[in-house]
Amino acid sequence: MDYFLQQTLNALSIGGEYALLALGLAIVFSVMGLVNFAHGELITLGGYAMYFTLLFAGPPVALLIPVCILGAMLAAVAFDKVAFRPVRNAPPTTGLLTAFGVSIIIQNILVIFVATRARPVPTPDWMRGNFMVGELSIPVLQVLEFAVTCLALAGLLLLLNRTVVGLAMRAAAKDFVAVRMVGIKANRVIMTAFAVSGVLAGIAAVFIISRRGAVDPFMGFIPLLKAFVACVLGGFGSLLGALVGGIVLGCVEVFLQVVLPPDIAGYRDAFVFLLVGLVLVLKPEGLVGKRAELGDKEE
Amino acid sequence: MTTILEVRSAVVRYGAITAVRNVDLSVDRGEIVAVLGPNGAGKTTLVSAIAGILPLTQGSMHFDGQDITRLGIEEIVRRGMSLTPEGRRVFADLTVRENLVLGGSSQTDRALFEQDMQRMFEMFPILHERSKSPAKTLSGGEQQMLAIARSLMSRPRLLLLDEPSLGLAPRIVDQIFRLIDELRRDGLTILVVEQNAAEALAFADRAYVLNVGEVVYAGTSAEVAASDDLAEHYLGGQLS
Amino acid sequence: MSLITQTAARTILPAIVLAGAAALVMLLGQPFHERVAYVFFTNLIIVLGLQVFMGNSNVANLGHIAFAGIAGYAVAILYTPVALKAALIPGAPFGLDNVALGLVPAILVALAITLLVALLSGLALSRLTGVAATIGTMALLVIVHVVLVNWVELTRGPRAFYGVPVIFTLPWAVGAAVIAVYIAKLFRESQDGIQLRATGDNLLAAKAMGVDVERVRLKAWILGAFLCGTGGILFTLFNGTIAPNSFYFSQTFLTIAMLILGGMRSVSGAITGSIVVAVGFEVFRSLENGPVILGIDLPEAFGLTGFFLGAVIVLSLTFRPMGLMGNDEWEDVWPALRARLAGRREGRP
Numbered sequence A: 001m002d003y004f005l006q007q008t009l010n011a012l013s014i015g016g017e018y019a020l021l022a023l024g025l026a027i028v029f030s031v032m033g034l035v036n037f038a039h040g041e042l043i044t045l046g047g048y049a050m051y052f053t054l055l056f057a058g059p060p061v062a063l064l065i066p067v068c069i070l071g072a073m074l075a076a077v078a079f080d081k082v083a084f085r086p087v088r089n090a091p092p093t094t095g096l097l098t099a100f101g102v103s104i105i106i107q108n109i110l111v112i113f114v115a116t117r118a119r120p121v122p123t124p125d126w127m128r129g130n131f132m133v134g135e136l137s138i139p140v141l142q143v144l145e146f147a148v149t150c151l152a153l154a155g156l157l158l159l160l161n162r163t164v165v166g167l168a169m170r171a172a173a174k175d176f177v178a179v180r181m182v183g184i185k186a187n188r189v190i191m192t193a194f195a196v197s198g199v200l201a202g203i204a205a206v207f208i209i210s211r212r213g214a215v216d217p218f219m220g221f222i223p224l225l226k227a228f229v230a231c232v233l234g235g236f237g238s239l240l241g242a243l244v245g246g247i248v249l250g251c252v253e254v255f256l257q258v259v260l261p262p263d264i265a266g267y268r269d270a271f272v273f274l275l276v277g278l279v280l281v282l283k284p285e286g287l288v289g290k291r292a293e294l295g296d297k298e299e
Numbered sequence B: 001m002t003t004i005l006e007v008r009s010a011v012v013r014y015g016a017i018t019a020v021r022n023v024d025l026s027v028d029r030g031e032i033v034a035v036l037g038p039n040g041a042g043k044t045t046l047v048s049a050i051a052g053i054l055p056l057t058q059g060s061m062h063f064d065g066q067d068i069t070r071l072g073i074e075e076i077v078r079r080g081m082s083l084t085p086e087g088r089r090v091f092a093d094l095t096v097r098e099n100l101v102l103g104g105s106s107q108t109d110r111a112l113f114e115q116d117m118q119r120m121f122e123m124f125p126i127l128h129e130r131s132k133s134p135a136k137t138l139s140g141g142e143q144q145m146l147a148i149a150r151s152l153m154s155r156p157r158l159l160l161l162d163e164p165s166l167g168l169a170p171r172i173v174d175q176i177f178r179l180i181d182e183l184r185r186d187g188l189t190i191l192v193v194e195q196n197a198a199e200a201l202a203f204a205d206r207a208y209v210l211n212v213g214e215v216v217y218a219g220t221s222a223e224v225a226a227s228d229d230l231a232e233h234y235l236g237g238q239l240s
Numbered sequence C: 001m002s003l004i005t006q007t008a009a010r011t012i013l014p015a016i017v018l019a020g021a022a023a024l025v026m027l028l029g030q031p032f033h034e035r036v037a038y039v040f041f042t043n044l045i046i047v048l049g050l051q052v053f054m055g056n057s058n059v060a061n062l063g064h065i066a067f068a069g070i071a072g073y074a075v076a077i078l079y080t081p082v083a084l085k086a087a088l089i090p091g092a093p094f095g096l097d098n099v100a101l102g103l104v105p106a107i108l109v110a111l112a113i114t115l116l117v118a119l120l121s122g123l124a125l126s127r128l129t130g131v132a133a134t135i136g137t138m139a140l141l142v143i144v145h146v147v148l149v150n151w152v153e154l155t156r157g158p159r160a161f162y163g164v165p166v167i168f169t170l171p172w173a174v175g176a177a178v179i180a181v182y183i184a185k186l187f188r189e190s191q192d193g194i195q196l197r198a199t200g201d202n203l204l205a206a207k208a209m210g211v212d213v214e215r216v217r218l219k220a221w222i223l224g225a226f227l228c229g230t231g232g233i234l235f236t237l238f239n240g241t242i243a244p245n246s247f248y249f250s251q252t253f254l255t256i257a258m259l260i261l262g263g264m265r266s267v268s269g270a271i272t273g274s275i276v277v278a279v280g281f282e283v284f285r286s287l288e289n290g291p292v293i294l295g296i297d298l299p300e301a302f303g304l305t306g307f308f309l310g311a312v313i314v315l316s317l318t319f320r321p322m323g324l325m326g327n328d329e330w331e332d333v334w335p336a337l338r339a340r341l342a343g344r345r346e347g348r349p
Helices: A002-032 A039-056 A061-087 A092-113 A140-162 A164-172 A176-181 A186-212 A221-234 A239-259 A262-282 A291-295 B043-051 B073-079 B096-103 B110-123 B125-129 B140-152 B170-185 B197-203 B221-226 B228-233 C003-028 C031-057 C065-079 C082-088 C093-098 C103-125 C130-150 C170-189 C191-201 C203-208 C213-239 C249-262 C267-288 C304-319 C330-345
Strands: A130-133 A136-139 B003-014 B017-028 B032-036 B058-063 B081-084 B158-162 B189-193 B206-211 B214-220
Touching (some): A002 A136, A002 A140, A002 A239, A039 A061, A061 A186, A092 C130, A140 A164, A140 A186, A221 A262, A239 A262, A262 C130, B003 B043, B017 B189, B017 B206, B017 B214, B032 B043, B032 B197, B043 B081, B043 B158, B170 B197, B197 B221, C003 C031, C003 C170, C031 C191, C065 C130, C103 C213, C170 C191, C170 C213, C170 C267, C191 C213, C267 C304, C267 C330
Antiparallel strands (some): A130 A136
């Protein structure tokens, strides 16, 4: 029973992390049809923002958390302004490949100017360790991760339902020109979408880095793949789908880890991507999506 | 009367196709001006260019004496010209109220915004009734009202209506046209694109007749309605 | 003239350019240059394979390197002598540590395995369009990589598989590349190629005209996999050592950058892009090591080559989204230019 509870919490915290990343991808995709292949680099840049702040300013470790989130947000907005604006009206494939290029550029700039080797980034003490509930020993990080994911989701819901720019983002997912017809600036909607995706990636980055204890130029890649998988599982571009897809992916991964015999556990990611292929072919609208939601921004 | 909109020698090209050729058009304050013509005459292209959705290939546009030729859609709305597009294009997943909130998003004064919202609900009681429903659950006529209300929320001085009667039942069409008349009496200037020439001429002050992208006739509604020639060639037969 | 001879005629110019370049390298270059040139030709074949599917269908493909990996590993496992395999992969599945095929059978079987995987994956992927297709192809790459890394008994896992006999030399690679150019050109101008390009330009219109989208996509996918697999085999039987990371994202970046810069719509675009990026890549690789230029001792800067590839992709798509060649083949450039000049003389735009 304890084991089951522990694995459930594990699945929820990992799933929450994937959901945060997938939501960021989905928001940008739903608003402007861009598959942001450089989304993983937001995590990386958030991490390096922590590393450099620590190197040059040496603030209390807890202060690094907002630095990471802010760093990822600014990076996302900068990507939009510098790289994605020129290809905004190009076909989706062009945007995807451009983002692919941006991702390579960021990774290699870090290799050139910092190093390929990982650099340590500390985590506040209170985020580590376990606490006891009755007989159960529970890792603080996992509970915190799940709680923060819920909070971030609540914030996102408020933004999307209670603010003009949030409403505009929802409306833009279907008809961007009509949003501009009511006088809302396209740049503002898109910039907000990027900023939101950056904040969500930054929050995820805090937890990713506290698990690894270090940053390196290529650390964003695996989380990006996971976010892709989550988006596909849920139906690409659907926000609810990204959330559900993230949680489902977390559960599937933990489940496979538990049930797969050790000698084939290494193939876990192959199974996950096979699942992606199956979903794409058999149910392209995703597990929760309606077909129209996928088709809207394509062709 | 003063001119509120002045379009000179407007040309719109898509690639090799010229959809609007050398159109001159003006709208005076307080007028209702109709743009008529058969399918494919370039009416929607013209009004889209005026609203800033399509760029003019050549020519110029002035609104309230200011050059708006190169402005984007958003800026043109903020200057006081609002388009209710063909096919309504309401935000389907958003509620009626949320649609209106976005319509009034350029209004910075909270009190005025609430006042406008109230006014829309008085003008369109059905929208008040359905204010919490997603726009996609509304009927065609209700969606058209919502689209017009959404445009009005930005307090335009010139309202552009593109095919407001398209695809609606005759009874609803009458209702929409009565509404347009009311809006004019409130002092709004309106440029309306219509295929339904007879109905439009009944309430418009002046009309432009477009064919293959060119203005073939411009005059008062009475003059246009009286011309059998225009009726026969461009406006689908009987007008009165 | 039939399409076959016509295409052969249109392959003469690239054949002369490629063979000429190789001859120059063999006459004037160091052995090191010959190595670089050989790898260039294997990359060119892979880029051509990428062009056959991605360029004609306009579906971004991030999975093509998987086929190079499958073919490369298959030929390595089948062709490496038994004595060496006893040390590398003792007790390999299917008794593969006890058999070694001859060169030609090994290559044929490796290609057959590649084509089988291409057929199976293609049946699924040809149904997808746009972003979904791209993610699907990426899923294929990840799956193949995970299998190569984890099937330790067969592939040695993440460790290098070494000791594959070195068979091929530069002339072989040139010959294969010229044939690949011919195949890619033939496909582009064939009925299927034209239909596939129509689906790339306007999917709905092509469907409305009765194009069987899935069938032409599948054909291109399999043909592309064949070329990529050939590239992988040539690389393996020259390099003698391979590892899963020889066939993963860095190789994907490199070949995608080549195709995008040159222009994926034409075969000449694939060739042009491969040449320009390969030259740039070598320049940046030498800069990475911190050389002394004009008396200035530059610092080491690892990552410059990767940065170069990323910059090539972003700058091409921003400033020249159709690539250097656009829709043109080399032989179209001169007539097009002449027509434009003639038009200008007569006062037409």
